[in-house]
Amino acid sequence: MTTLRAGDLGVLLTSGSFVVALTIWAWGGDRGDTVVIRAAGQVVETASLAQARTFAVAGPLGTTHIEIEPGRARIARDPSPRQLCVKQGWLTQSGQAALCLPNQVSLEIRGRTKAYDTLGY
Amino acid sequence: MTRSVIELPVHADDRRIARLAALAIGLTLAEAALPSPVPGVKPGLANIVILLVLLQYGWRAAAWVSGLRVLAGGLLLGSLFAPGFWLSAAGALVSLSVLALARYLPSRHFGPVSLSVLAAFGHIGGQLALVGIWLLPAAALIKLLPVFATAALVFGTVNGLIVMRMLATSTPEPDMSPDILAGTRKG
Numbered sequence: 001m002t003t004l005r006a007g008d009l010g011v012l013l014t015s016g017s018f019v020v021a022l023t024i025w026a027w028g029g030d031r032g033d034t035v036v037i038r039a040a041g042q043v044v045e046t047a048s049l050a051q052a053r054t055f056a057v058a059g060p061l062g063t064t065h066i067e068i069e070p071g072r073a074r075i076a077r078d079p080s081p082r083q084l085c086v087k088q089g090w091l092t093q094s095g096q097a098a099l100c101l102p103n104q105v106s107l108e109i110r111g112r113t114k115a116y117d118t119l120g121y
Numbered sequence: 122m123t124r125s126v127i128e129l130p131v132h133a134d135d136r137r138i139a140r141l142a143a144l145a146i147g148l149t150l151a152e153a154a155l156p157s158p159v160p161g162v163k164p165g166l167a168n169i170v171i172l173l174v175l176l177q178y179g180w181r182a183a184a185w186v187s188g189l190r191v192l193a194g195g196l197l198l199g200s201l202f203a204p205g206f207w208l209s210a211a212g213a214l215v216s217l218s219v220l221a222l223a224r225y226l227p228s229r230h231f232g233p234v235s236l237s238v239l240a241a242f243g244h245i246g247g248q249l250a251l252v253g254i255w256l257l258p259a260a261a262l263i264k265l266l267p268v269f270a271t272a273a274l275v276f277g278t279v280n281g282l283i284v285m286r287m288l289a290t291s292t293p294e295p296d297m298s299p300d301i302l303a304g305t306r307k308g
Contacts, residue, residue: 004232004234004285005229005230005231005232005235006230007226007227007230007231007232007235008230008231008232008234008235008281010230011231011234011235011238011239012234012238012274012278015238015242015274015277016274018270019267019270019271019274022266022267022270023267023270023271026263026264026266026267027264027267031263031264050261070261071263
């Protein structure tokens, strides 16, 4: 009764690695806090990444639908033929961007530090 | 005129649960006086009592003591039905559910420290889940998760070690009734 048992050490080790993994996940990298949406090179919307919202942005091919959830954002639907920006999925880190080139719409995540001064497409 | 008398028979079990709950409430109050750098980071001293009750008198008794602690603690701290009360209740609920499963871990390999750490994670997990759903957007919580998880690990371990020491030096009270004993895991 007075000593730690094998299972106890197992639980402590598992919990310890869980905490370390959680710390790396939550504090590692620069999780973005702002979303910048551009159409034809012009910024059309700058939104916080804290609240769930959806945007519809018009381009030459049709409407691009952008979905923001707390902590992440994605292109939900886009008329581009190859769907590259939709397939990128959810973006979370500062500096990440999804470009729907045929429709000239882009979605970029910004955080405290900027990964690049500017991006030219 | 007839006088109606309502009799509420009090068993030894009831008295013991009341006594242990009073102990847990006392620790909750003492803890509320401690300053804390982040709201929600607390040693959870009352969990020592809950764990001792679980190991000596079974899960039902532990659930009673825990429920009474949350209710009376809220009453005495003036936070009854305020957000803090619901967070406390959510933490206690998840923690008890975790313990309901964890008590079936073979006691040859898993001692009070395991139960305490798992219960601590259950406690903070339940609270954070409610905070995330109800009070704060989840994105704001992510940055705080490591702080809460570290606190749960440290305080869970310390509380478990305290329980281990206390069980080594104490014996259960002799006035146990069979129904409470049923399903009891002996320390």
